[in-house]
Amino acid sequence: MFRVGTHIQVGRLGYTHHGIYVGRNQVVHYSGFHEFGGKGSVSITTLSEFCDGQQAQEYPRARLLKGSAFLAEEIVCRAKSRLGEDSYNVFFNNCEHFANWCTHGDSYSAQTAGTVENNVRSGNYLQLGGLTLFDFISHFKGLFK
Incomplete structure (x- = not known):
């Protein structure tokens, strides 16, 4: 079982x-896209439903996040404060962005961040040359809101 406030x-x-x-x-999570392309919202569900037959684990990339982790009570309050929000965006506001914002105030997704940002956060300065489509898009993400 996980500690309260765990990503x-x-x-x-x-x-x-x-x-x-x-x-x-x-578990509070951004449910993302549902069947037939309908957008989901931030919702609360059982751990079993969240896992959907898979094994959940603690988020391993917390060390890459900016800012200190909030206390468990604050993390839970932050998560519940967004219940019902329906502004899901796979590139800029997905379930990983949401969970990282709840724990550290850093709306970050390693899955959608570009190569450059991921390398900077992990301290891998030797690999900064390879740009991806996500690097290009994130540079102009203000246009997509």
Whole structure:
């Protein structure tokens, strides 16, 4: 079982899904896209539903985040404060962005950040030359809001 306020993740086909464990076997997460392309919202669900048959684990990249981790109570309050929000965007406001914002105030997704940002955060300064489409898009993300 996870500690209250833990950022957890579970593997899905081609990506990882993220949420905040808020206690009592419940997880707050951005549900993302549902069947037939409908947008989901920030919602609360059981750990079992969140995992969908997979094994959840604690988020391993917390060391890459800017800022200090909030206390568990604050993390849970931050997660619950966004319940019902329906501004999901796979590139700029996905479940990983949400969970990292809840824990550290850093709206960051390693899955969608470009190569340059990921290398800077991990201290891998030798690999900064390779740009990706995400690097280009994130440079102009203000145009997509």
